[in-house]
Amino acid sequence: MxxxxxxxxxxxxxxxxxxxxxxxxxxxxxxxxxxxxxxxxxxxxxxxxxxxxxxxxxxxxxxxxxxxxxxxxxxxxxxxxxKSKYPDHSAAAAEAEALAKTIREYAPLIIPGLLQTEAYARAVFRAYQPTATEDVIDELVRNRLERAALLGDPTTPVFWCVLDEAILRRSGDDPSILAEALRHIASLIRSHRIVVQVLPFSAGFHAGLLGSLKLMSFEDAPPLAYVQGMGTGQLFDDPSTVAQHTLTYDLLMANALSPRESLALIESVAEDFEHDQLA
CATH class of the missing domain: 1.10.260.40 (lambda repressor-like DNA-binding domains)
Known part of the structure; x- marks a missing residue:
């Protein structure tokens, strides 16, 4: 044969x-x-x-x-x-999410890549690499937006994320960039494409203090958990480890605002930044 x-x-x-x-x-x-x-x-x-x-x-x-x-x-x-167009430490997770049936993510510092606008992504990459050429930044932004196109499908993957309130408050030099990004998230919520909860400052100490977390499930493969730090990332498939990270995510959801309360807060903060620009 x-x-x-x-x-x-x-x-x-x-x-x-x-x-x-x-x-x-x-x-x-x-x-x-x-x-x-x-x-x-x-x-x-x-x-x-x-x-x-x-x-x-x-x-x-x-x-x-x-x-x-x-x-x-x-x-x-x-x-x-x-071969991958993504950084080595995150390539496996970025490529796996394109095949995922469900994605659940906790973001403590920046808006998740799948939810970023072009201006927000550019500001983040420029902060990471202040001496990079415009061509390098352009390519990073282009790859990020290609990933975000995953949510162009009206049903798959199911995307549920918990955003730390710090993300809503970190505006950088141009508050309009964050305002636009928050409006984009609100639009995805209102179109019933994603579910978002905000973990408020009032939650105090919580299960996600050690970093970001992404959980992915698949149609024909076991689930994965991905944790990321500065320039590093680990993808786990061990069932007990995935179960442990799943519990962490469940605890974060339990301490977060409801989806309705979260949407109201996101839109309120966006409006505040928009008014700051007009003042």
Whole structure:
């Protein structure tokens, strides 16, 4: 029987590589758990590789080729599948969210990327990289807006986020940028595209003090949890770890304002910043 064809890097290479992995594994008569045992990884990790929600690294690809006797196919093609326009620390999460059925996110410092406007994204990237050329900033903004286009679908993914009140108050040098960004969020809420809750200052100490959190679920793969710090990010698939982060998110929701109260606060703060501009 002929082996799998080399992948076309221009057509969702990670998803294609995952599909070929499933074919090769089943041809070898192995379950996901059995292949995982030979690779010393979890069964859920194999499921995520096959679903295209996880990146296949070269060392894993070589082991897969050896176990499944695929004559170097996966090692040859994983380089194309690993290419990303996102920073290394966040690439896996950014690409996984494009396949997610539901996304739940806690944001403590800035508006989540999927909700950012062009002006807000530009201001954030410029703050991160004050000496970068305009071409670099333009590319970062373009990639960010391409990600945000994910919400152009009227139903998928379901997006629910908890915003720390600090996000609503950090305006920078131009308050109109934040006002526009908050109006954009309010518009998405009013069009029933997203659900947003604000975690108010009055909540005091809370479960999310250590940083941002993103939870993603998928149609045909186990859920993932992503936590991010300054220039770092970790993607977790271990069920107990995902469950722990899910509890953290549930606690944050419990301490946040209701969606209706949150919308009222978002629009009120936007109006305040708009009035500041006119004063």
């Amino acid at each position: 002929p082996g799998p064809k080399n992948l076309d890097p221009s057509s969702s290479p990670r998803a294609l590589l995952g599909a070929e992995l499933r074919v090769a594994r089943e041809r070898a008569g192995l379950t996901q758990a059995e292949l995982a045992e030979r690779l010393f990884v979890s069964g859920s990790f194999i499921g995520q590789l096959e679903a295209g929600t996880r990146r296949m690294h070269l060392d894993v690809a070589r082991q897969i080729d050896e176990i499944l006797r695929t004559d170097g196919f996966f090692a040859r093609n994983c380089e194309a599948a690993a």
